[in-house]
Amino acid sequence: MAKITKPKLQDVVESAVRNLPPTAAPAEVAKRVVTDPAIAPALKPVSRLASETIQGITAAGAAQLLQMTGLAKSLVIAAGWFGQTWNADDVSTVATTAITLIGLAWAWYGRETTSRPLG
Structure with a gap:
């Protein structure tokens, strides 16, 4: 499982913001962040x-x-x-x-x- 580090999270958020139009809602940015392949595996709950x-x-x-x-x-x-x-x-x-x-x-x-x- 990948750890979420501050630099990795920062890169993913910046990438999500760059790839969205300026009028995008914060929810859209959040959706892009949590579905990013660098972040998504670490967010999966463990039984x-x-x-x-x-x-x-x-x-x-x-x-x-x-x-x-x-x-x-x-x-x-x-x-x-x-x-x-x-x-x-x-x-x-x-x-x-x-x-x-x-x-x-x-x-x-x-x-x-x-x-x-x-x-």
Whole structure:
């Protein structure tokens, strides 16, 4: 997704104004700006499921819910059925902490790479 920078927006607005008659309404200029190929892709909304920020927060929250409800230990205990002899408390704590940190890093990445309003 392309970021909208001030110079890019300025160029698009100037181009839209140059290509319209002097009597054009502001709405026509705005329409030309938001449909410009340099701007339009960045204005397309991202669904909640496709948002890296929401995905990361969901993963971090789910890991903590698994830890809090004891399901993380159950998964480790189930691994014992296949010959693993891990300590369920230690493994579930390490695994859920790692998943939480990865989820939070993914959420941060999503926030940093999103298009932001011009400031």
